[in-house]
Amino acid sequence: MPDVTLPFDRAEYHDRLARVRRAMDDAGLDVLFTCDPSNMAWLTGYDGWSFYVHQGVIVGPEGEPVFWGRRMDAMGAMRTCYMDAANIVGYSDDYVMSSDSHAMEHLAETIKARGWDGRRIGVEKENYYYSARAHEVLERNLEGALVDATLLVNWQRVIKSPTEIRFMRRAARIVENMHRHILEIVEPGRRRNEIAAAIYHTGLWGSEDEDGLFGGDYAAIAPLMPTGRDATAAHLTWDDRPFEEGAATFFEIAGCYRRYHAPLCRTIFLGEPPADMRFAEEAVIEGIEAGISAARPGNTAGDVARAFYDVLQKRGIKREGRCGYPIGLSYPPDWGERTFSIRPNDQTELKPNMTFHLMTALWMDEWGLEITEPLRVRSEGPAECLANYPRQLFVKP
Amino acid sequence: MPDVTLPFDRAEYHDRLARVRRAMDDAGLDVLFTCDPSNMAWLTGYDGWSFYVHQGVIVGPEGEPVFWGRRMDAMGAMRTCYMDAANIVGYSDDYVMSSDSHAMEHLAETIKARGWDGRRIGVEKENYYYSARAHEVLERNLEGALVDATLLVNWQRVIKSPTEIRFMRRAARIVENMHRHILEIVEPGRRRNEIAAAIYHTGLWGSEDEDGLFGGDYAAIAPLMPTGRDATAAHLTWDDRPFEEGAATFFEIAGCYRRYHAPLCRTIFLGEPPADMRFAEEAVIEGIEAGISAARPGNTAGDVARAFYDVLQKRGIKREGRCGYPIGLSYPPDWGERTFSIRPNDQTELKPNMTFHLMTALWMDEWGLEITEPLRVRSEGPAECLANYPRQLFVKP
Numbered sequence: 075m076p077d078v079t080l081p082f083d084r085a086e087y088h089d090r091l092a093r094v095r096r097a098m099d100d101a102g103l104d105v106l107f108t109c110d111p112s113n114m115a116w117l118t119g120y121d122g123w124s125f126y127v128h129q130g131v132i133v134g135p136e137g138e139p140v141f142w143g144r145r146m147d148a149m150g151a152m153r154t155c156y157m158d159a160a161n162i163v164g165y166s167d168d169y170v171m172s173s174d175s176h177a178m179e180h181l182a183e184t185i186k187a188r189g190w191d192g193r194r195i196g197v198e199k200e201n202y203y204y205s206a207r208a209h210e211v212l213e214r215n216l217e218g219a220l221v222d223a224t225l226l227v228n229w230q231r232v233i234k235s236p237t238e239i240r241f242m243r244r245a246a247r248i249v250e251n252m253h254r255h256i257l258e259i260v261e262p263g264r265r266r267n268e269i270a271a272a273i274y275h276t277g278l279w280g281s282e283d284e285d286g287l288f289g290g291d292y293a294a295i296a297p298l299m300p301t302g303r304d305a306t307a308a309h310l311t312w313d314d315r316p317f318e319e320g321a322a323t324f325f326e327i328a329g330c331y332r333r334y335h336a337p338l339c340r341t342i343f344l345g346e347p348p349a350d351m352r353f354a355e356e357a358v359i360e361g362i363e364a365g366i367s368a369a370r371p372g373n374t375a376g377d378v379a380r381a382f383y384d385v386l387q388k389r390g391i392k393r394e395g396r397c398g399y400p401i402g403l404s405y406p407p408d409w410g411e412r413t414f415s416i417r418p419n420d421q422t423e424l425k426p427n428m429t430f431h432l433m434t435a436l437w438m439d440e441w442g443l444e445i446t447e448p449l450r451v452r453s454e455g456p457a458e459c460l461a462n463y464p465r466q467l468f469v470k471p
Numbered sequence: 472m473p474d475v476t477l478p479f480d481r482a483e484y485h486d487r488l489a490r491v492r493r494a495m496d497d498a499g500l501d502v503l504f505t506c507d508p509s510n511m512a513w514l515t516g517y518d519g520w521s522f523y524v525h526q527g528v529i530v531g532p533e534g535e536p537v538f539w540g541r542r543m544d545a546m547g548a549m550r551t552c553y554m555d556a557a558n559i560v561g562y563s564d565d566y567v568m569s570s571d572s573h574a575m576e577h578l579a580e581t582i583k584a585r586g587w588d589g590r591r592i593g594v595e596k597e598n599y600y601y602s603a604r605a606h607e608v609l610e611r612n613l614e615g616a617l618v619d620a621t622l623l624v625n626w627q628r629v630i631k632s633p634t635e636i637r638f639m640r641r642a643a644r645i646v647e648n649m650h651r652h653i654l655e656i657v658e659p660g661r662r663r664n665e666i667a668a669a670i671y672h673t674g675l676w677g678s679e680d681e682d683g684l685f686g687g688d689y690a691a692i693a694p695l696m697p698t699g700r701d702a703t704a705a706h707l708t709w710d711d712r713p714f715e716e717g718a719a720t721f722f723e724i725a726g727c728y729r730r731y732h733a734p735l736c737r738t739i740f741l742g743e744p745p746a747d748m749r750f751a752e753e754a755v756i757e758g759i760e761a762g763i764s765a766a767r768p769g770n771t772a773g774d775v776a777r778a779f780y781d782v783l784q785k786r787g788i789k790r791e792g793r794c795g796y797p798i799g800l801s802y803p804p805d806w807g808e809r810t811f812s813i814r815p816n817d818q819t820e821l822k823p824n825m826t827f828h829l830m831t832a833l834w835m836d837e838w839g840l841e842i843t844e845p846l847r848v849r850s851e852g853p854a855e856c857l858a859n860y861p862r863q864l865f866v867k868p
Contacts, residue, residue, distance in 0.1 A: 079710075122706040123693050126599070126805035146792075146834055150704035153697075167792025171809050199604040202523070207596040207621070209603030224604065267675050267686025274671035278664050280711060289664025289711025296520050296689045300550075307547035309519040313476075313729070314677060314686025332710070395543075395564025406803045408523035412568050437543055 080119045080156055081332045082237055087156055090117055093230045094133055098223075104193035105185065106133040106223055107212075109203045111405035113227040114141075115333060118157060122150040125203050125405060127170055128177035134190050137161070142184055144170060144177075178208050182215035191216055196223025202407060228413050234402060234427045238334060239450065242402065242429060245336035246448060246461040247281040248290045248329025253340050253463055261470065262319040262344050266299065266312040273297045273327055280331075291330040293337075294409040298326035305442030308435070320345045322467075324435070324444035328409055329461075335401050335409045337431045338461045339444035342468045351443060354391060355467040358434050358445050361385035362465065365397075365416075365432050369449055369457035375420040375430075382434060383418060391436065398432045401448060426453040429460070443467065477516045477553055478729045479634055484553055487514055490627045491530055495620075501590035502582065503530040503620055504609075506600045508802035510624040511538075512730060515554060519547040522600050522802060524567055525574035531587050534558070539581055541567060541574075575605050579612035588613055593620025599804060625810050631799060631824045635731060636847065639799065639826060642733035643845060643858040644678040645687050645726025650737050650860055658867065659716040659741050663696065663709040670694045670724055677728075688727040690734075691806040695723035702738075702839030705832070717742045719864075721832070721841035725798075725806055732798050732806045734828045735858045736841035739865045748840060751788060752864040755831050755842050758782035759862065762794075762813075762829050766846055766854035772817040772827075779831060780815060788833065795829045798845060823850040826857070840864065 080087070094117065098106055109130035114120045117131050117139050129143030141151040141162045148164030155162065165180040185191055197212070198204050199222045213220050234242070255276045260269055274297075280289035300310040302321035317323065321344060328337035343351070361382040368381035375398075382397050398416025401409060409431075414422035416430060428451045435444040445465060449457040477484070491514065495503055506527035511517045514528050514536050526540030538548040538559045545561030552559065562577040582588055594609070595601050596619040610617050631639065652673045657666055671694075677686035697707040699718035714720065718741060725734035740748070758779040765778035772795075779794050795813025798806060806828075811819035813827060825848045832841040842862060846854040 079712075121708070122704065123695060123708060123804070124706040126692075126807075146705040149834065150707050153701050153704050153707060167814075170793060171796065171807070171812055197603070199607070200602050202599050202602070204603055205597050205599070206594070206601055206603050206606035207619070209606075210596070222604070265684075265686055267677055267688075270689075271672045271675035271687075274675060275668045278668035278671060280664055287662075287711070289662055289709075290668075291664075291710075292667075292693045292708065295523075298520060304550050307519065307550050308543040309521040310547050310550060311518070311520060311689065312686075313688075314684070315476075396567060399568070407520070410523075410568070415568055417564075437546065 078119065078154060078156060084156060086235060086237065087117070087119065090230065091133070091139060094227055097226050097230055098133065098196065101196065101223060101226060102194055103196040103221060103223060104135050105190045106196040106226065107181070108198055108227050110198055110201050110227065111203065112403050116231055116403050117227065118155040120151050121154045121333065122147060124150060128208060132185065134188060142181055176207065176211040178211035179215050182212055185216060192218040194219050194221055196221050196226060198224045200224040225413055228411055231402060231411060232400060232413055232428055233425055234429055238402060239427060241331050241334035242336050242460055244281070244283060244288055244331040245329040245334050247283060248277055248331060249327060249336050249338045250461055250463045251281055252276045252327055252329060253325065253338065256325055257342060257468055260317060260323070260342055263316045265314045265316050266301065267314045269299065270297055270312045277329060288331060291333055293328040293330045293335060294404040294406045295328070299323055300442065303440065306437050306439065308437055317344060322347065322351065322441050322443065324442050326444055333403050333405065335404055336448045336460050337401060337409060337446070338448055338463060339435060339446040340463070340468060341443050341445060342470060344470050347467060347469060351441060351467065354436055354443050355445070357386055357389040357391050358436060358443065359465055362432060362434050362445065362447055365434065366447070366449060366459070367456045369424060369451055370455060371424055371426055371451060371453065373424050375414045375416050375422040375424065376418050379416045379418045379420065393436060397434055398430050400428065400430045402429055424451045426451055475516065475551060475553060481553060483632060483634065484516065487627065488530070488536060491624055494623050494627055495530065495593065498593065498620060498623060499591055500593040500618060500620060501532050502587045503593040503623065505595055505624050507595055507598050507624065508600065509800050513628055513800050514624065515552040517548050518551045518730065519544060521547060525605060529582065531585060539578055573604070573608040575608035576612050579609055582613060589615040591616050591618055593618050593623060595621045597621040622810055625808055628799060628808060629797060629810055629825055630822055631826055635799060636824060638728050638731035639733050639857055641678070641680060641685055641728040642726040642731050644680060645674055645728060646724060646733050646735045647858055647860045648678055649673045649724055649726060650722065650735065653722055654739060654865055657714060657720070657739055660713045662711050662713050663698065664711045666696065667694055667709045674726060685728060688730055690725040690727045690732060691801040691803045692725070696720055697839065700837065703834050703836065705834055714741060719744065719748065719838050719840065721839050723841055730800050730802065732801055733845045733857050734798060734806055734843070735845055735860060736832060736843040737860070737865060738840050738842060739867060741867050744864060744866060748838060748864065751833055751840050752842070754783055754786040754788050755833060755840065756862055759829060759831050759842065759844055762831065763844070763846060763856070764853045766821060766848055767852060768821055768823055768848060768850065770821050772811045772813050772819040772821065773815050776813045776815045776817065790833060794831055795827050797825065797827045799826055821848045823848055
């Protein structure tokens with residue numbers, strides 16, 4: 075094993091692998107190929123921005139997981155994974171962005187070389203990094219059945235370990251700092267890109283807790299910070315126009331520590347907010363309290379959503395869709411874990427140390443208001459707010 | 472049309488659409504569905520971090536392109552695209568991260584509703600945001616043939632317009648500032664995350680040119696900045712350990728202006744670099760000069776690669792693979808455009824206003840050295856370096 079500083083101890087990686095193998099057994103799989111970067115990191119420690127080429131982790135019937143990727147990224151695996159060099163496999167650059175050959179041909183050879191061909195092999199058919207073409211080439215080059223195992227690993231990540239919770243609390247310290255800094259400097263006339271610069275700077279600088287100083291990591295989504303009418307849309311970023319008086323801006327951002335996220339959104343109004351926004355603020359805060367109270371073991375994800383929506387309905391505010399999603403370890407393009415959703419019909423039972431973002435944003439006809447909380451399900455009672463930041467619409471005169 | 476501030480004038484969007492339609496004709500396509508976020512933005516102006524759910528632009532046989540995405544992102548399209556509201560189509564949140572239904576069912580309905588079913592429909596089978604499952608569901612729900620049209624739009628983006636070149640020059644001003652700032656503050660004992668914070672801050676703050684101040688955008692790849700032995704790997708980011716004396720760190724970063732990139736890498740050694748690194752520095756600089764000189768109209772991408780590799784070979788330095796790729800408008804996870812490659816066997820003919828990153832990094836057994844240049848092919852003679860930053864290994868005693 076190379077001189078690698080892993081974020082978790084070996085026992086934790088072994089436990090994760092054992093959990094995945096049990097899930098594979100339940101699904102009747104002999105082999106699993108996961109290319110979700112978050113799953114790869116969770117299983118092996120691998121950490122690099124290399125997911126723009128084909129790569130993945132192979133979990134065979136026994137032994138260590140196998141890192142498979144571009145040769146230059148196999149070097150990165152040697153620096154970040156716990157496995158023996160024999161279980162780190164690189165392919166030549168000839169396969170990269172090529173119309174003649176496809177990396178999945180090499181993956182098929184790798185699986186065959188280990189004698190794992192002709193078995194039931196799980197793949198993640200619904201993943202950003204598993205293209206239609208990748209699947210086609212892999213299928214053509216392998217004997218045996220490719221079985222859809224989308225989210226099989228993600229579901230094993232749903233309940234967080236004590237160390238994972240500690241990482242997320244650090245991420246929460248970071249996102250608190252980010253919001254404090256935004257509030258301090260945002261004002262009419264200031265260019266939006268300057269606030270984006272400050273958000274990144276504060277986020278990466280990090281924070282401090284009882285164990286000392288720690289630095290921040292890049293979040294899996296860029297800061298979303300539309301202002302005024304642009305805030306009727308959920309996912310706009312910024313440009314270099316100035317902030318204006320008389321408009322609300324929401325800041326949808328996350329603190330990130332060693333790839334673990336704590337997203338938290340707040341909204342700042344420059345000037346005097348209209349009455350309907352104040353009314354919505356009250357409703358959302360009451361809705362969040364109801365959601366937090368419903369987020370306890372034994373209840374379902376749907377119970378949390380209904381608790382929130384009941385408050386909105388009572389107050390005559392229309393909203394639909396998801397109002398939350400699980401969070402933890404993530405890589406771009408999403409900091410959600412994509413397993414359960416906080417929505418009325420989701421039957422997933424909540425268990426202690428599940429973590430999710432209660433995403434109670436309102437996107438209205440004229441403006442947007444985002445006040446949200448990252449939560450941890452406790453062993454009893456209402457959920458813990460990972461962050462400690464005033465839950466309100468901020469107003470700067 | 473809503474009150475949208477487009478980065479390009481309408482004529483440029485019309486020209487792009489016409490070019491894509493001609494390429495569709497050549498490929499025998501009636502309809503094209505592109506989900507590459509860079510293609511979407513290039514065709515319509517759409518700009519948002521929403522590519523973590525299924526979305527795309529449909530180019531039919533006539534009329535405006537159609538934005539198709541999640542309902543909340545259709546609101547974003549209303550704020551960033553030039554098309555009429557009738558050509559902005561949103562689907563319900565019920566399709567998002569759901570195991571019951573898939574957004575591609577809705578896309579199939581959208582295509583049918585316009586009478587474009589039963590035709591030859593191009594899709595991007597090799598794209599991050601077109602999963603194996605998406606293809607399967609779309610195919611099952613549509614009559615007519617789905618044809619692989621991967622990179623069809625990307626190839627239309629290869630030659631840059633004057634405005635695009637202007638945007639890339641602004642990105643180059645930004646990346647120059649980033650490197651100047653790094654060199655100023657990096658030193659033994661400083662935590663790596665603090666440098667990452669400074670890189671983002673400088674990059675987003677922006678710069679100034681003859682037209683005035685401008686702000687920066689997020690780059691499509693996070694800063695890659697491994698130090699010491701970690702720099703033998705290409706794609707590692709940072710953590711919160713301090714920089715140490717006696718080690719080289721490369722900074723693989725890009726300036727970004729309105730989604731247009733100028734990547735430029737430099738390496739800083741803290742202390743006295745070993746002789747073999749100095750030797751490699753000389754070779755790389757000579758290789759870059761040879762590459763720039765070969766990067767002229769009429770030559771091929773392969774000619775540029777061979778010019779660079781000839782120098783390395785003469786000096787006995789082993790390297791293989793790609794040493795460059797086209798750049799311009801990009802979204803995560805990659806700032807490359809994925810059409811041609813600078814590698815010995817690439818036959819693509821270079822034409823004026825093609826832009827690429829001459830990616831002449833060396834990842835050796837003990838260290839890494841990255842000195843690279845973003846280039847523009849001129850109408851004659853050697854390529855223009857978009858950035859103006861000293862081409863050397865920097866040494867801080």
